[in-house]
Amino acid sequence: MYFQILKLVLWPKNGGAIREVVFEPGMVNVITGSSKTGKSAVIPIIDYCLASRSCTVPVGVIRDKCSWFGVVVETVEGQKLFARREPGDQVQTNEMFVVESEEIALPSAIDGGNTNAGVVRGLLDRLAGLTQLDFEPETEYGYKQRPSFRDLTSLVFQPQNIVANPNVLFYKADSNEHREKLRTVLPYVLNAVTAQVIALRHESDRLSRRIKRLESELREMNSISARRMSEGRRWVNQGRELGLSTRRGQLNDWPEILAELQQITLVNHVGRSASVDGIEATLSVLSELRSREQELAAMASGHRQRLMELKRLREGSDEYAGALRIQRDRISLSSWMSDEIKRRNEAALLFSSETASSLDKLSSALKEVEGKLQAYPLATTSLDAEYHRQRVRTEEVLAEISIVRQEIRYHEAYSEAARQEISYTSAIDRFLGGLQQLLDQYELSDASSEHEMELSELRDKLSTIDRRINEAAIQRRLDSTLDEIQQITGSIIPALNAEWGESPVRLDPKELTVRVSRQGRKDYLWEIGSGANWLAYHVAVTLALHTYFLSHPPSPVPGLIVYDQPSQVYFPAVVIDKKTGEKDRKLVEQEDVQAVRSIFAEIGNRVVSAKGALQIIILDHANQDVWGELEGIFLVEEWRGKKLVPLEW
Secondary structure, eight states: OOEEEEEEEEEETTSOOOEEEEOOTTSEEEEEEOTTSSGGGHHHHHHHHTTOSSOOSOTTHHHHHEEEEEEEEEETTEEEEEEEEOOTTSSOOOEEEEEEESSOOOOSOOOSOSEEHHHHHHHHHHHHTOOSSOSSTTOOOGGGSOOOHHHHGGGTEEOTTTTTOSSOOSTTTTSHHHHHHHHHHHHHHTTSSOHHHHHHHHHHHHHHHHHHHHHHHHHHHHOOOHHHHHHHHHHHHHHHHTTSOOOOSOOOOHHHHHHHHHHHHTOOOTTOOOOHHHHHHHHHHHHHHHHHHHHHHHHHHHHHHHHHHHHHHHHHHHHHHHHHHHHHHHHTHHHHHHHHHHHOGGGGGGSOHHHHHHHHHHHHHHHHHHHHHHHHHHHHHHHHHHHHHHHHHHHHHHHHHHHHHHHHHHHHHHHHHHHHHTTSOHHHHHHHHHHHHHHHHHHHHHTHHHHHHHHHHHHHHHHHHHHHHOHHHHHHHHHHHHHHHHHHHHHHGGGGTOTTTTSOEEEETTTTEEEEEETTEEEEGGGSOOHHHHHHHHHHHHHHHHHHHHHSSSOSSOSEEEEEOTTTTTOOOEEEOTTTOOEEEOOSOHHHHHHHHHHHHHHHHHHHHTTTSOEEEEEESOOHHHHTTOTTEEEEEEESSOOSSOTTO
């Protein structure tokens, strides 16, 4: 997901000029400075402006002097300003101010919000192209609900208390709620569990619940107990006493009992007369039921039509994305050729100026096609959710049609019985009324064959869907992805001053940490000593993950990492002047300087390789003497003698 910070903005409470910190997209942006200058407030401010559910901006000067916090971000849809009011004594405030434009003009003051944090979270979810379905249908657990942009910040931020922490690898994974949600989200962002698999799980759940209901109804239909047999024989005996049956002997078979009872209802009794009022009432009810049946049939037809249209639209969307990928593959060579011309001056001699201009046009076309591919998942996830909703509505309407038709059949049968009952004596009236109820119950069991046929069809569908979900295949995809990330991590670790640079490092998505394989054993991060090792594995894994995300587009994870104090295991280093007794801040060991420089260099190399798709922000004590002149690194500001909050505020 293309999502990069352009500006961090503070609005003062005293009404003065706003404070802007400007970042470069596609670069390693470094803010260096002394302690207590506000560096560690940058991550909480960005997080708060991206609609977090609590404000962790440090209390004190920053909260006292700022009325609003804001960030300007660059996305595939253009620039967006997300600003949020300082919450005062509250844990957080939902009041937010959002502006969307090709280029944001910052307001000098914000009088009030124009939206809320919930709306912004929805906007960010849409930008990320996240599925709108929960990981598990009808779940009661928050960590099984649908993924959100807020979940992905665990892969973006590495604050000071995390970046070299042996017990926690990811942002906010030290709390149980976020930890469980991240365990659920990781297979999704690693392409093991796809949006299609989640949609299939919902369909599987719907079919399973329908099958259970039908099985329960079928058991009820087919349950013929000894009590029912006894009742049936009593009804036959009463029919004999009323002269309605001439059958002799004991009946011990239920079909025989039922056949005799049905025969009783067919006996032609002399003196019967129909009640016109009763017949008209029955016909009126039948008329209303048939009208309702027609309305429901029309609704079902409309839902089916929408399902067909959504299916065609989804197929067309897939074809469109495939065509874009073909275009991208065909013109991707132009980007390499352009880079070669720029990198090697002698290569320009091989190309005329007209050819170079054509390559520039092809490179521009390539960026446009890649931008369209980034936006592709935004449409497909909405289509999947709408298709699922239409399926559910269709099932509901068809179920109601089935109920109405059963009631119609009942009244059609009962209307004939009513004509017969009116002419009977009161004793025969009561008898046949009860007998009709018994026959109605058995009529329901006649539908058991229809239920069994429907059950068979549903079980076949469920089996097909379960094969398409294929949990074993999901695990294989996850293992394959972890293998790839392990290879990427292995190419990064040697440059980060880790103690065992050649040992394989594997991400464990269940424990949310890494395992280092060495000397025949596998050690978790918390089992390994040295802050330098902890820092190296944090940096290596986060860089490897984002390298993987960028190489397998589209990914919902923002192409952004923010590290706070990555050199803390080396700096600040101080010595005491023996003559004056004062602290003299200088680099104690050249070895530590080289270690920090190599870390910055590797981060810079990864950003350069990403060709503008990845932005990294580093907040650190180490100054330009340590990381200066490294490729891909840009000095944003030096906070020595100045701070995040202007001194004049």
